[in-house]
Amino acid sequence: GAVVSQHPSRVICKSGTSVKIECRSLDFQATTMFWYRQFPKQSLMLMATSNEGSKATYEQGVEKDKFLINHASLTLSTLTVTSAHPEDSSFYICSARDGRRSSYNEQFFGPGTRLTVL
């Protein structure tokens, strides 16, 4: 159980285009999804937290107009990188948890999406 998928696993795009990344919880309902970014040999950096049906909460320094997050259902959240630039190239990872289960508090991570902006 507790499987999270991400799509696509890898994407290459031109500078100025937008890229959408999907995160799905396959066998549980995710009341909360988290979006992280990780640069090579660096630690995870939390970008935003989204609760189903409400607006995402962004971490300091993360532009909400550039990184659009939608969490419209209990199994799907999307991250759209708008007007991508080479400095947005990174490994984007989502995670999900079911906050209603107090004895089951873990975050489960998707496999990640490697974005390369040319």
Add this chain to the structure above:
Amino acid sequence: QKEVEQNSGPLSVPEGAIASLNCTYSDRGSQSFFWYRQYSGKSPELIMSIYSNGDKEDGRFTAQLNKASQYVSLLIRDSQPSDSATYLCAVNRAGNQFYFGTGTSLTVIP
């Protein structure tokens, strides 16, 4: 002070030895504690969770929690080369407040 601190390593142990990974946290109100393993180029994978003081064993892995000392550790017995990875300690204060350490790099030498 960081919420969660880990020694970045690298930690090297010979195959078959016990690897000991340590983590301290700053908030006494923290409730849940997790260890994730992350292979290079991959996303983190949950390997242990612990909620109460003491030891929790799962196969070759043992998590230890000491809330009085604000300390959580992970022991890996009979270390294998396939255990070579970065190990992330994570702490949940409440609700959606999670904090990750920067990770400890472990290398198991054949």
